[in-house]
Amino acid sequence: MLKRLLKILKKKQEELLTETLKKIDIVICTALIPGKKAPLIIKENMIEVMQSGSVIYDLAAIQGGNSAFTEIDKIIEKNGVKIMGDRNILNKLPTSSSNLYAKNVFNFVLNLYDKENKKININLEDEIILKTKVN
DSSP states (O other), rough: HHHHHHHHHHHHHHHHHHHHHTTTTTTEEOOOOSSSSOOBBBOOHOOOOOOOOOEETTTGGTTTBBBBTTOEEEEEEEEEEEEETTTHHHHHHHHHHHHHHHHHHHHHHHHTTTTTTTTOOTTSSSSSHHHHOOO
16 A cells, blocks of 8 residues: 555656656756665656756766766757766865855845945845845
C-alpha cells in the first residue's frame, strides 16, 4: 500500500514539474546525495515541453546530473534547450556569491539614504523597507 502511494505521489510530482517547466526559462538543478549518483529529476519528456531558449544549469553534473543529457563541462542542446553541466562550479561560487551579496547590501543601504538632503531617510511606505523591517 505504501509503495503504491509513493508511486502515485512521485507521478503527481513529475506531472507538476512538467507543467512548471513549460512556463520557466531557467532551471538550476542542485540535488546531490553524498557518495551516490545524483537523482534524475528532469527527464527527457520534460525537456521536450520546455520553451526553446530555456537553460538548465545542472550543479550535480559531476555525480551524473539531475537532468537527462547532462554532460560534464559541456553544453548540450536538445529541442532548443541548453543543458549545462559544470564540473567546478562550487569553486567559482564563493567569489560570485560574495560580490552579489555585497551589491545587494549596498543597494539596500542606498535605498535608506536621501541624496538630496544628504541624510538617512527610512521610508516606511517603501515596499523593500516594509517587507524587511523587524517588528
